[in-house]
Amino acid sequence: MRAEGVVAEARTGNLETKFRVPPPPRAACPPAQSTLDPPSLAHEWTMSGSSSVAAMKKVVQQLRLEAGLNRVKVSQAAADLKQFCLQNAQHDPLLTGVSSSTNPFRPQKVCSFL
């Protein structure tokens, strides 16, 4: 769904599963003079009358913007992606497998005295 958070959603619940550590309680955070106001999303998530209308207006505005985009056919876009790959293929060391002499990470061939 592309509607911006009119319905409250759980936030930071993912931090626990992603990093297996509980988010610090507010008190444990170093006191931060936040120059960034809590995001306006917080307002959108309360169901008070005028703010949901304002939130919906924003959603509609955003959708109008996106609807007005000039799009290209996938066949054209895909052809351009393919062309870029092919044009730059020879300059791609990981693709072509650059020899030891030019790749600083590959082991140098060692000279030995006969």
Place this chain on the structure above:
Amino acid sequence: MATDGLHESETLAALRSEAEGLKGKLEEERAKLHDVELHQVAERVEALGQFVMKTRRTLKGHGNKVLCMDWCRDKRRIVSSSQDGKVIVWDSFTTNKEHAVTMPCTWVMACAYAPSGCAIACGGLDNKCSVYPLTFDKNENMAAKKRSVAMHTNYLSACSFTNSDMQILTASGDGTCALWDVESGQLLQSFHGHGADVLCLDLAPSETGNTFVSGGCDKKAMVWDMRSGQCVQAFETHESDINSVRYYPSGDAFASGSDDATCRLYDLRADREVAIYSKESIIFGASSVDFSLSGRLLFAGYNDYTINVWDVLKGARASILFGHENRVSTLRVSPDGTAFCSGSWDHTLRVWA
């Protein structure tokens, strides 16, 4: 007043139906242009040869999970950050540690090298992004010169310098991204729109202008105009958190890696997803992705300890790389494309070529 309430609910209903209508129209427009699949267009392209990619360097020294890394523009130095609060700068050729600093917080989830190579930025559970100038003076304490630049109301998940040392872009668990002036610490622009934690961001290649893409726990990838703060395009096809986003080298597309075990390619001009990189046997989340120089290869690190190399055009897996002994958490190709580096929860970083 009862009448005001009624008027409001009518407006809300009207707006809702307009929104639904617009969404439907958008889907129609996008579907009309979906005339072919990327892999079909790439059918005649020569298949990739066999890959010989091995670990060429192992960087050991972190005491806990490596969470993030970044290359210096000199193509040899690497900065990495860890759960134990340490941020280390390495010379990847020699594996020597050149600098180390201990952050006052643990879980340093984001770090970045400045374009000049003279500073690094990092942050995590402290909700901030701090910049440390790099000095070779043995008498100078690196931590003493620290400067706090960004302040969020939740953890810092990603940070990146823009084209200069003067500005930093940050992403946070507070659901926003922000652009900051390094010198003054001033907030230059904020980006609101994600419905949950933002986990990653990537700046468009400089030739393509002032945009960046972000991905989050709301399963959305959003493309932003840096000057206006406006979201210009949004994509929602993933089925779980988006952990990593990276622009295709031409700037016309970007790839994403997600907890839904897939990586996807979104084309910006077609305004839609054009490829999915997945296999039934891959069931663990992709934590980080990056392209090779030509964009033909997509390297993706997974939570099952492996790195999969995908043929971007054909949609098939070209190779699978083993080596890490725990989740791969971060992965970046070097600036000249000769190697890529991966960081893992096994406390090490590996450079592959």
